[in-house]
Amino acid sequence: MKILLLCTAFNSQTQAVYTALEDRGYEVAVVYAISEEQMLKETEDFEPNLILCPFLKRYLPESIYENYPTYIFHPGPIGDRGSNALEYALKSHTKEWGVVILKANELYDGGDIYAQQNFKVRETYKASLYRQEIVRASLQALEQFFVHLKNDEKTPQLLNPIHEPFAQAKRFIDWSKDDTEAIIDKIHLSDSFPGVLDEILGIQCYLFGVHKEDKFRGLPKEVLAKRDGAICLGTIDGAVWITHLKEVGKFKLPATYVLKEKLQGIKEERLPLVFDKSYNTFYEVSVEKRDNVAYLCFGFHNGAMSAEQCIRLKYAVEYLKNECEVLVLIGGMDFFSNGIHLNILEDSAKQGEDGWANINAMNDLVRSILYADEVVTIASFGRNAGAGGVFMGLACDYAVGKEGVVLNPHYKTLGLSGSEYHTYSLPKRVGEEMAESLLNDCLPLSVEKAKALGVIDEVYAHETYHEELHNFAKSTYDDDFIRGKQDYLEEHREGIEALKEKELEVMHPEFWSEESDFHTLRQEFVYKVCPRETPERLKVKPTKEETYA
Structure with missing residues (x-):
């Protein structure tokens, strides 16, 4: 069977699905969802029996799903529809969440469901939940999918309202009112994208990588210490460490690399070489x-x-x-x-x-x-x-x-x-x-x-x-x-x-x-530049006859 992975990026979920399919012996190719013309051209070149979309952030054109059986992985249980699914899951402190594989059609996340896999929700940040529980549930759902597809076993999607976009207003931290746990929750559900927009020492930036601190205390948002690139900020009932910041329009860096000389006079609070984890703090x-x-x-x-x-x-x-x-x-x-x-x-x-x-x-x-x-x-x-x-x-x-x-x-x-x-x-x-x-x-x-x-x-x-x-x-x-x-x-x-x-x-x-490709490729990686085409290594390899035609 020829299976095409149509995706926004070749991320951890897509790679997990790719390797699972390869290990099963399927012929697998990847197409990046950049434009309708490009998607359709590369899809036609491969002539897949099946299209899977493990990670897709844009609407699928009708020209794809009407001509090829196309199925979308959605990081939410039956009835969950729309983007920012994990943000809403973490915000609600739900104990169980899931992944479904549904058929693409004209409805946003509205097609019949061919596989579903639920999991327990850890207390962690969004990207960690995605990289571990979502990826694992995706692989488990994939096992069900082929059985259900063969037997045409499907469940109608519950056409609940589509999520509103999870805007920065929902992530905003009020340092004068939000306690430590509320601050951790807001950064967790925004990490690793898009982060929580804030201002630290006069710099507009997004916050990432939050850790609770048991020992230091100070005024809300006061910089209390630094350690291994992170900064410690006071809260109304304690303190938190923020490991990374991203200035608006720039890229993510350890917090001290962003704040630089603004941290003059702030003490570096070191830990032993190998920390014993005897209390809550930031350590590596x-x-x-x-x-x-x-x-x-x-x-x-x-x-x-x-x-x-x-x-x-x-x-x-x-x-x-x-x-x-x-x-x-x-x-x-x-x-x-x-x-x-x-x-x-x-x-x-x-x-x-x-x-x-x-x-x-x-x-x-x-x-x-x-x-x-x-x-x-x-x-x-x-x-x-x-x-x-x-x-x-x-x-x-x-x-x-x-x-x-x-x-x-x-x-x-x-x-x-x-x-x-x-x-x-x-x-x-x-x-x-x-x-x-x-x-x-x-x-x-x-x-x-x-x-x-x-x-x-x-x-x-x-x-x-x-x-x-x-x-x-x-x-x-x-x-x-x-x-x-x-x-x-x-x-x-x-x-x-x-x-x-x-x-x-x-x-x-x-x-x-100065002519090294590394400089350009590193810059594109760091700034997360949208690809202009599917990478050659992931494209369909032409047959010998096509190569010498």
């Missing part, structure tokens, strides 16, 4: 220990890692090597890691220099993992990972994944060749030919497919993941393994380092040359 690096295993968590916003964050994480790895027998890298709540920090590089007045510092700091971190020969190291891909974040994980002795997680083991979509010792770690696992294919195709990979290829070692079910991960981790430590690892690294260190130096040699002009 923490550890949990169980038996002989240490689980290193690093919750960097959107998985992006600046030079400074890489250095801190490297120090944490070096410290924990002496505190455990097995070190498991966990990553954050929504991402394992996505590599270097593109937004900070775009903001830099010395982009080449700071980019070079970032990739070298990332390499220093990977080196500390790779040469940790006193312990067994394990990468836990319990969340999605991309680019250098994947290869940081592959520097570990073992890599395991949670079902449904997607990896993007490539760099070239941003004009980079990459480092992080990937020319050593990836061929070591899959061979030179497959490594080149993964790096050049620039396509997402399910952890199930990654295991089949040898990229990772194990995949565990969602429901039992943490217990199975722990049992696996406990089973890996062995004195003979450690001795063998030490001997191997001692023998091959020179060759491994030579591969890394070659990576950096290729990367140098990508950061420093």
Whole structure:
């Protein structure tokens, strides 16, 4: 069956559906919803049997749904219609929400429903609910969909009123009246888009990344402290941390990068290198220990890692090597890691220099993992990972994944060749030919497919993941393994380092040359520039006959 994914962007939900369909053996292509003419042309080129729309922010033209069976994923239960579904779910503090797959027709979210999957709503921010519960429910609904489609089992949609747009007026924070929980709720339901519009120290900006603070107190909206790029603001009954701001018309950055000299005199309130989570506050690096295993968590916003964050994480790895027998890298709540920090590089007045510092700091971190020969190291891909974040994980002795997680083991979509010792770690696992294919195709990979290829070692079910991960981790430590690892690294260190130096040699002009594609592609990524066409790697590949016709 030929299935076309018609989408606004190739986001986490679309990639999860894409990899699930690919793993089922379907012929899958992607078309971006840019214009009716373009959509229709690319759809006709592929001649799909079926169109699925996992993430679509514009109306579908009649020319599509009248000529092809087209089904839309909607992030809400039966009867929910319109945009901003998750905002309304979080605002109402509902305990249960859902995903439906409905047939596209002339009614806005009004077609018959062919699959539905409900889930419990976590107390979290909108993007986290989307990346985890919505994506997982989408995959579960997809399983139902094919059965129901085959049997023509459908449920009429309840034609409830369509949501009003969730305007900024509904998100507005009144710092003189809203308590801490109300402020957290408003930022949560607006994160990661569009954020809450406010004014901080005279700068009009959107607020993101809120964390409750137990210890600091001050006047409402008073800046009380800063830490690792975040700022702490007083509330009428406590305080909150805001990690990121976005000036109107610009892009998201750590809050201190936006406020700069306006924070003069505000103290940097540091935490221990590895925080024990004994009270509510903002932190990025923490550890949990169980038996002989240490689980290193690093919750960097959107998985992006600046030079400074890489250095801190490297120090944490070096410290924990002496505190455990097995070190498991966990990553954050929504991402394992996505590599270097593109937004900070775009903001830099010395982009080449700071980019070079970032990739070298990332390499220093990977080196500390790779040469940790006193312990067994394990990468836990319990969340999605991309680019250098994947290869940081592959520097570990073992890599395991949670079902449904997607990896993007490539760099070239941003004009980079990459480092992080990937020319050593990836061929070591899959061979030179497959490594080149993964790096050049620039396509997402399910952890199930990654295991089949040898990229990772194990995949565990969602429901039992943490217990199975722990049992696996406990089973890996062995004195003979450690001795063998030490001997191997001692023998091959020179060759491994030579591969890394070659990576950096290729990367140098990508950061420093004014003609490098990286600068343009990074800017488009950071400013979220709407694509002008479907990326070539996702388009329908012409057959040999078409190519030479």
